[in-house]
Each structure stands twice: as C-alpha cells, then as structure tokens.
C-alpha cells in the first residue's frame with residue numbers, strides 16, 4: 001500500500017515537474033542531515049531566518065510560526081525584552097525564528113510546528129515560496145502532510161510546515177544550526193563572512209561541490225557558534241544550545257541565559273525575574289557550599305569563581321561553581337592561545353625553521 005502511494009506520488013511529482021521544474025529552486029530533501037538520531041541529542045533548539053515578503057509585525061510572525069512566547073523571538077533576534085508585539089517588521093527584513101528541531105531517519109526538521117491554515121487562493125508553491133520565504137519547498141509540505149495531489153488543498157485545511165534543521169555538532173563543536181535562505185546576488189564567501197563560519201565548513205555540510213552553483217532561494221545550513229555551558233546531560237534542558245548573539249529563557253522561565261562572544265564563549269545565566277511557569281515560585285539558585293547565587297562571582301588573586309547554571313529538574317535549579325584561572329601564571333597557555341590565532345601555515349613557515357635552527361645550533 002505504501003509503495004503504491006509512493007508510485008502515485010512520484011508520477012504526480014513528475015507530472016508537476018514537467019510543468020514547474022524550470023521555475024523551482026533547487027530541489028532539497030526534507031530537512032538537513034542529522035545523524036544524531038539518538039535519545040538526548042535527537043532534539044535541540046534551532047533557528048531559521050525568515051525574510052518577510054510584506055511589512056508586518058513581530059506578533060504576526062510569531063503567530064505564523066506558532067512560537068509560543070514572543071520573548072523567544074526577541075531573544076533569538078537579540079531585541080530588548082521590552083519590545084512590544086506590534087513592533088513593525090519591514091518587507092525583506094530578516095527575523096530569526098527559534099524552534100525545536102527533531103531528528104529522525106538521519107534528517108532534522110521542526111517538530112510539528114509551524115501549522116499553516118490554507119487561505120482562499122493559496123497554492124502549495126505560494127505557501128512555500130512567499131508565505132514561508134523559501135524556507136521549505138512545496139514538496140516538503142506535500143510529503144510531510146501526505147498529500148497525494150499537490151494541487152488539491154482546501155481552504156481551512158491545516159498543513160504542517162517542516163522547517164529544516166539539525167542537531168549535529170560541527171567539527172566537534174556545539175553549534176546552533178541556522179536555516180538561511182540565499183538572497184539574490186549572494187555568495188558562499190559573503191554568507192561565510194556574515195555568519196563567521198569558514199567557507200569550507202559551509203560547503204561541506206551543505207554538500208556544495210562548487211561555490212558558483214549557489215542559487216538564490218536555496219536554503220543553507222549555517223552552523224552558528226554556541227556558547228559552552230555547564231548544563232548537565234540529565235537536565236531537562238540538556239538540549240539547550242545558545243547561539244552567539246542570542247538569549248533564551250529556561251528552567252520554567254526562572255533563568256535567562258545569554259551567549260555573547262565578549263563573555264569568552266561561555267553561557268552567562270542569571271535569574272530572569274519573570275513569573276515562572278509550572279512552579280509557583282522559582283526555586284533557590286544558590287551554589288551549594290558557597291554564599292554565591294546564580295551569576296555571582298568572586299575573584300581571588302588568581303582565580304575567578306562563578307556560580308553557573310547547570311540545568312533544572314522538576315523540583316530544583318541546578319548550579320555549579322566554575323573556577324577560571326585569570327592570572328597570567330600560565331603564560332605558556334596564553335602563548336599557545338595566541339599562536340593558535342596565527343594560521344598554521346604561518347607557524348610552519350616562520351616558527352618551525354626558527355626552532356630547528358636553534359635546535360641545530
């Protein structure tokens with residue numbers, strides 16, 4: 001039965017393709033590669049860049065993507081928490097959408113959300129291209145909603161829109177995958193520079209063989225660097241990765257965590273002062289065996305100790321004392337870091353000969 005449906009689907013796609021293929025953006029498979037299909041790593045936070053076709057408001061974008069809280073959108077765009085829902089969004093502005101990613105069968109896409117209700121006059125391709133600004137292609141919507149006929153949708157019908165995402169680490173580093181729609185006239189180099197990733201990483205994870213084959217409307221998987229955190233694997237928010245330049249609320253709203261490159265790529269978390277969900281009051285956030293509360297730090301001559309966020313359970317908020325050496329005692333480490341800032345080639349070309357010279361000497 002499944003296979004006859006598949007045969008039917010394929011013949012419809014072929015038929016449609018003969019009519020539309022020249023107009024389509026390069027066809028993508030559902031979602032980004034996501035090999036981490038196992039338990040805890042199978043879901044994570046992800047981001048997508050929505051380019052609004054028309055002037056609108058943050059609240060309307062929130063509704064379109066089914067994001068529960070406006071503050072999630074504010075955090076993903078690093079907008080002040082006081083920004084109102086009627087804040088205007090101009091046509092062609094990019095709004096970063098936060099959503100939960102789910103990996104299965106080696107691909108990642110948004111879990112259930114967003115759900116779009118078909119309006120009068122809609123066709124699937126318009127929904128994919130305009131309403132969701134090319135973040136999906138109509139085949140994705142057709143496949144996930146098991147629509148036998150892509151040209152047959154009914155007003156009022158609810159369609160899941162599978163935003164592409166991934167939960168995989170990249171080059172051994174925690175990242176937040178960001179779905180970026182390529183703008184007309186853009187290039188791999190420009191996108192790499194905009195998001196501070198290497199061109200080769202971008203090309204590898206997107207399986208781009210030739211940078212000049214990039215096309216407007218194509219969705220790229222851009223791995224945005226995430227802050228290191230002390231969040232435990234057994235925490236209810238162990239999935240939480242916070243991208244550079246964003247903030248999130250967690251622990252039933254009790255904690256606000258910010259990732260800022262200026263903070264040494266370490267997640268900075270503090271009590272949010274928001275009304276908690278689930279809990280009537282936020283549990284105490286004091287580090288065990290110390291008089292420090294979440295986000296407090298003390299410095300001795302050579303160490304700085306911070307009470308860091310380590311996750312939460314049904315009953316408590318977990319904390320951990322984290323000590324960083326701040327003195328230049330470990331000069332060798334500091335030097336190693338600055339060496340790393342140079343390219344390896346520089347090291348090989350200039351330093352190694354110098355060292356071997358000394359050695360011979």
Ligand SMILES: *[C@@H]1O[C@H](CO)[C@@H](O)[C@H](O)[C@H]1NC(C)=O
Nearest residue numbers: 034035036037038039041106
């Ligand atoms: C997922 O788990 C299975 C069994 O627990 C294991 O064999 C497999 O290697 C895991 N895959 C990944 C990508 O971790």
Ligand SMILES: *[C@@H]1O[C@H](CO)[C@@H](O)[C@H](O)[C@H]1NC(C)=O
Nearest residue numbers: 057083084085086087088089
């Ligand atoms: C947003 O709404 C507030 C009141 O809720 C109003 O004072 C303000 O003018 C509105 N801003 C815009 C841009 O419409």
Ligand SMILES: *[C@@H]1O[C@H](CO)[C@@H](O)[C@H](O)[C@H]1NC(C)=O
Nearest residue numbers: 066067068069072098099100
């Ligand atoms: C992701 O899922 C968690 C847990 O189910 C939920 O609390 C959170 O609001 C979701 N995030 C978004 C952006 O929908």
Ligand SMILES: *[C@@H]1O[C@H](CO)[C@@H](O)[C@H](O)[C@H]1NC(C)=O
Nearest residue numbers: 002006029030104105106107
């Ligand atoms: C998993 O993906 C493969 C290839 O992409 C496909 O043939 C298979 O039907 C998928 N399985 C499920 C359960 O979706």
Ligand SMILES: *[C@@H]1O[C@H](CO)[C@@H](O)[C@H](O)[C@H]1NC(C)=O
Nearest residue numbers: 052053054055126130131132
């Ligand atoms: C944007 O505005 C145009 C003209 O008003 C309209 O035809 C189009 O449907 C709108 N697009 C979306 C996605 O709302």
Ligand SMILES: *[C@@H]1O[C@H](CO)[C@@H](O)[C@H](O)[C@H]1NC(C)=O
Nearest residue numbers: 012015148149150151152153
């Ligand atoms: C698909 O739906 C369209 C629009 O309702 C209809 O005209 C067409 O005949 C349908 N195709 C098939 C094969 O059912």
Ligand SMILES: *[C@@H]1O[C@H](CO)[C@@H](O)[C@H](O)[C@H]1NC(C)=O
Nearest residue numbers: 115116117118156157158159
């Ligand atoms: C579609 O979703 C809307 C909003 O969630 C809901 O009110 C409506 O009943 C749903 N329609 C169908 C046909 O399920």
Ligand SMILES: *[C@@H]1O[C@H](CO)[C@@H](O)[C@H](O)[C@H]1NC(C)=O
Nearest residue numbers: 195196197224225244245261
């Ligand atoms: C981090 O974000 C800031 C501001 O959002 C940006 O200027 C900087 O290039 C980003 N750094 C990296 C490595 O992504």
Ligand SMILES: *[C@@H]1O[C@H](CO)[C@@H](O)[C@H](O)[C@H]1NC(C)=O
Nearest residue numbers: 263264265324325326327333
């Ligand atoms: C930043 O992090 C590095 C290594 O992770 C550490 O050596 C350094 O002391 C940190 N700097 C500050 C100001 O915390």
Ligand SMILES: *[C@@H]1O[C@H](CO)[C@@H](O)[C@H](O)[C@H]1NC(C)=O
Nearest residue numbers: 270271285293294295296297
């Ligand atoms: C310690 O942190 C709490 C919030 O976690 C804050 O209210 C308090 O001012 C901080 N104390 C010091 C000395 O920084």
Ligand SMILES: *[C@@H]1O[C@H](CO)[C@@H](O)[C@H](O)[C@H]1NC(C)=O
Nearest residue numbers: 300301302303304323324325
């Ligand atoms: C700094 O911390 C290290 C271990 O983290 C400890 O061995 C050392 O004594 C501390 N130094 C000071 C001055 O507190």
Ligand SMILES: *[C@@H]1O[C@H](CO)[C@@H](O)[C@H](O)[C@H]1NC(C)=O
Nearest residue numbers: 235236278312313314315316
């Ligand atoms: C925590 O809450 C969840 C859902 O409310 C429940 O399934 C789970 O058993 C609880 N765990 C503990 C340790 O109370």
